[in-house]
Amino acid sequence: MxxxxxxxxxxxxxxxxxxxxxxxxxxxxxxxxxxxxxxxIKDTISIVAAGDMMLGSAFPSKVNLPPDDAEGSFKAVHSLLKGDIVFGNLEGCFLNSGNSNKCNGINPNNCFAFRMPERYAGIYKKAGFNVLSIANNHVGDFDSKGRKNTARILDSLKIHYAGQVNKPFEIFEKDSVKYAFCAFAPNENTVSIKNIDSAKALVAKLKTMADIVIVSFHGGGEGARFEHVTRKTEIFYNENRGNVYAFAHAVIDAGADVVLGHGPHVARAVEVYKNKFIAYSLGNFCTYGMFSLKGSNGFAPLLQLKINAKGDFLFADVISVKQDKVNRLTLDENYTAFKKIKTLTDADFIGHKLKFENNRISLAE
Known part of the structure; x- marks a missing residue:
């Protein structure tokens, strides 16, 4: 028996x-x-990723707010912002009033300080964004008041975020998958992209606590002159903006599954390293007001990335978008961003073994 x-x-x-x-x-x-x-854990994880977002600043005056009060900011891509993770870089703070110290002694009309009305935060939430980076050079435009208020509002909306020294990462669960998100930048009060050893230590720790580790960085020079991944430390206006190539590889070596870059305001190459996906810059996705949208600055990718349960790259569909001062964010029927990413990847990562076809990036057979 x-x-x-x-x-x-x-x-x-x-x-x-x-x-x-x-x-x-x-x-x-x-x-x-x-x-x-x-x-x-589910077989396939969907990550939708966009670059810089700033829907309009009430500083120095309301002239830099869109006429529809930003309500239509994402209407052209609303049906595309669907995924387990919907990510973007929040290029500014949420604050209804106040002056910026960075504009002391400068004509405010020539000072790039971004203060979005607090009500605009709900537009991001409604659009579907559930993870935002606040590691950049504009979230601190209105000092601790702006940073604290932004954190308070994102917490109230249950939008995940990270990147400031007092919040270097966040761990959360969705559909039985545990995610860790961390963000880095070269700017004051952000988790430094320049201290690679510390970044590796943080990512290694997070990998023991989560299934999928997503790393965001704000780094590199700005504008069309800085489209290429140089594999060197990039200096812009005498500021060390980090070595984004060394950083991205280091955090993947430490356990990161996806690396999403922004900061140059133009699209850059992509790379798959150790089966993990890197986007070196996602460009200007949805920006209004004082942002330059000339040339390459006006085109950006919206990535629809798929990874497996181990965090390995499967493929990425690239939705090309464009912006101008009149029409704002629209779909680009000429697929400029996709073509640009292919050209830059071919130039910067010779022998990359990626296939670019029908607006999809996949591994070559």
Missing amino acids: KFIKSIIISSLTIFFFISCTSNNAQTVVQKTKVDTVIRK
């Missing part, structure tokens, strides 16, 4: 294991003080 009972128990155990690992899903075993917990 004991023998038969043992067989039944063993059979049930095997059946349970098989059921947990079926459907080609990634199985993660987490050990706790109480017991061992087996979680099944």
